[in-house]
Amino acid sequence: MKRWLPYPLLTAALVAMWLLLTESVALGSLLMGGVLATVAVWGFAALDPPGGRLKRPRAAVALAALVMGDVARSNLAVVKIILNPRKTERVSGFLHIPLDMRAPYGLATLACIITATPGTIWVEYNSANNTILLHILDLVDESTWIDTIKGRYEKRLMEIFE
Amino acid sequence: MTATLLLWSIFLAQILLVAAMACATFRVLRGPRAQDRVLGLDTLYVNATMLLLTFGIRTGSTLYFEAALIIALLGFVATAALAKFLMRGEVIE
Amino acid sequence: MTHLADLPVWAAIPVALLLLLGASLALIGSIGFVRLRSFYERVHAPTLGTTMGIGSVLLASMLCFTVLQSRLVLHEILIAVFMIVTTPITLMLLARAALYRDRSEGSDDVPAAPPVQTGAPSAQDTAPPV
Numbered sequence: 443m444k445r446w447l448p449y450p451l452l453t454a455a456l457v458a459m460w461l462l463l464t465e466s467v468a469l470g471s472l473l474m475g476g477v478l479a480t481v482a483v484w485g486f487a488a489l490d491p492p493g494g495r496l497k498r499p500r501a502a503v504a505l506a507a508l509v510m511g512d513v514a515r516s517n518l519a520v521v522k523i524i525l526n527p528r529k530t531e532r533v534s535g536f537l538h539i540p541l542d543m544r545a546p547y548g549l550a551t552l553a554c555i556i557t558a559t560p561g562t563i564w565v566e567y568n569s570a571n572n573t574i575l576l577h578i579l580d581l582v583d584e585s586t587w588i589d590t591i592k593g594r595y596e597k598r599l600m601e602i603f604e
Numbered sequence: 605m606t607a608t609l610l611l612w613s614i615f616l617a618q619i620l621l622v623a624a625m626a627c628a629t630f631r632v633l634r635g636p637r638a639q640d641r642v643l644g645l646d647t648l649y650v651n652a653t654m655l656l657l658t659f660g661i662r663t664g665s666t667l668y669f670e671a672a673l674i675i676a677l678l679g680f681v682a683t684a685a686l687a688k689f690l691m692r693g694e695v696i697e
Numbered sequence: 698m699t700h701l702a703d704l705p706v707w708a709a710i711p712v713a714l715l716l717l718l719g720a721s722l723a724l725i726g727s728i729g730f731v732r733l734r735s736f737y738e739r740v741h742a743p744t745l746g747t748t749m750g751i752g753s754v755l756l757a758s759m760l761c762f763t764v765l766q767s768r769l770v771l772h773e774i775l776i777a778v779f780m781i782v783t784t785p786i787t788l789m790l791l792a793r794a795a796l797y798r799d800r801s802e803g804s805d806d807v808p809a810a811p812p813v814q815t816g817a818p819s820a821q822d823t824a825p826p827v
Contacts, residue, residue, distance in 0.1 A: 462772045517722065517749045520741060524729040534738050536808050557785035560744040563737075564785075565792045575808065577792065579741045606709040607702040613713035617720035624720070624746070627727035631739070639795040640736055646787055647730065647743040651723055653776070654746070654754045658716060661761045664700035666770075669758075673776055680783040687790035691797050 446480070448487045451496075453479045492546045498602050505598050509555050512594075520560040523580060535581045536565070539588050540573050543596055548603035555595055562587075614662050621655045642686045649679025700765060708764040712757045719754035722746060735806070736795050740788060747784040752777060 447453055460475030461467060496502060523532060543549060553564045556576060566575040578587055628651060631644035653672045660668030704712070722745045729742030755773040762770035799807045 459775065459778075462775050465770075465772055513748050517745055520729075520745055521722070521725050524725055524732060524742070534735075536737075538808070553789060554781075554785040557788050558744065558748060558781065560748060561741055563740055563792055564789055565796055577737045577740070579738060606704065606706050610701050610704065610709045610713050613717055617716040620717075620720035620724045624724040624727035627724075627730050631730045637736065637795075637798075639791055639798065640739065643736070643740060643743065643791055644730065646791075647727060647746065650743060650746050650751065650780075651727065654719060654723055654751055657754050657758050657773075657776075658720070661712065661716070661758055662701075664765060666762065669772060669776075673779070676776055676779055676783075680779075680787060683787040684790055687787065687794045690794040691790075 447483070449483050452486065453483050456482055496602065497604075501598060501602050505595075505602065508594075508598075509559070513559050516560045516562075520579065523561075532579075533581050534577070534579045537576045537578055537581065537584055537587060538573055539576060539591055540571070541592075541596060542572070543600050543604065544572065545600075545603040548599040551603070552591075552595055552599055556591070611662075614658055617658050618655060618662075621651055621658065625651045625655070638690055639687075642683060642690065645686070646679060646683040649675060649682070653679070704761065704764060708760055712761050715753040715757035715760070719750045719752070719757065722750035722753070726750065737792070740792055740795075744784065744788070747780055751780055 456479035457472070457475040460478060461471060464471045464475075526532075541549075541552075543552070549567065552574075553567075556562050556564045561579040563577050564574060565577050567573075568575070576587075576591075581587070625648055628644045628647040632641050632648065635641055653676045656668045656672040656675060660666065660672070701709075726742045726745035729745070730739055733739045733742060755777050759770060759773045796807055800810055
């Protein structure tokens with residue numbers, strides 16, 4: 443079982459993608475999707491990806507909902523910044539944040555969350571001292587941003603991945 | 605009545621998207637640096653995907669969905685390759 | 698345009714509003730392209746279109762086709778998932794490329810490169826794990 447299906451969750455996601463693409467749940471599409479997903483997962487396993495697993499799926503769903511709300515709110519904030527006629531008041535800049543998390547998939551998810559949220563972008567990761575470099579569009583208060591990233595996302599991601 | 609309303613709002617949305625594409629094209633042509641041009645190209649791809657989806661709603665044909673998916677795929681590959689090229693001077697090392 | 702007349706009012710109004718919302722967000726994001734001053738500020742602008750902008754257009758498309766064909770049309774989720782996965786990667790790659798180019802030109806606007814650890818290949822080491 444382990445040898446034939448090394449990543450069951452990924453296989454299921456690929457089958458679901460195939461069914462959505464062909465828009466049918468007929469036996470033929472299921473078989474074809476199953477074969478394609480199995481072969482693709484073998485190819486993925488041959489790349490020898492780093493270990494790590496989703497420890498708490500329910501917390502992950504809660505985090506996804508939280509992130510969607512945050513994305514909607516920061517969309518509004520960035521719209522206000524762009525349409526604001528006065529150009530001088532806002533300060534944007536780089537910000538170093540030290541992290542406690544080391545799990546590779548947790549870091550990857552944090553990078554996706556930060557970059558997908560309008561107004562913040564992940565620029566660099568320094569694995570020597572586990573620090574990230576962000577660029578922030580509206581850098582009013584550095585400590586607020588550090589608290590947001592660490593308290594809101596990193597804590598939850600550490601629960602999920604570590 | 606609602607059909608006319610819907611048709612006009614689709615038309616308006618398409619105008620807004622074309623204006624967005626014009627802004628992105630401005631950045632592609634203006635630069636000033638290569639990364640600005642690549643970023644403009646990426647936005648152009650995303651806006652084109654959205655424009656194709658509105659065409660799909662307007663004509664009621666699902667064929668546009670496939671075109672939108674392919675444009676999105678091409679946009680990702682092109683931008684990733686160009687960003688890699690800007691950083692290293694080579695696409696595949 | 699006969700198919701649009703088949704759409705009932707309760708579906709037509711959300712479809713119209715979602716389309717307008719998505720298109721306006723894409724336009725505002727692109728206006729940010731013209732208005733913002735530096736590259737690192739402009740790199741934030743397209744995220745408006747790629748998160749909520751394309752999300753609302755996809756929702757409108759899903760709602761429209763689900764009602765018109767009286768079955769669940771969900772394949773727009775593919776584009777949404779694809780956008781969620783790829784946009785951070787392209788933006789991160791571009792920001793890193795810009796930072797690398799600015800550093801190699803000795804620009805003062807960007808923070809300096811972290812000191813390279815001896816014995817470790819730094820280019821691979823500092824890459825984000827994506």
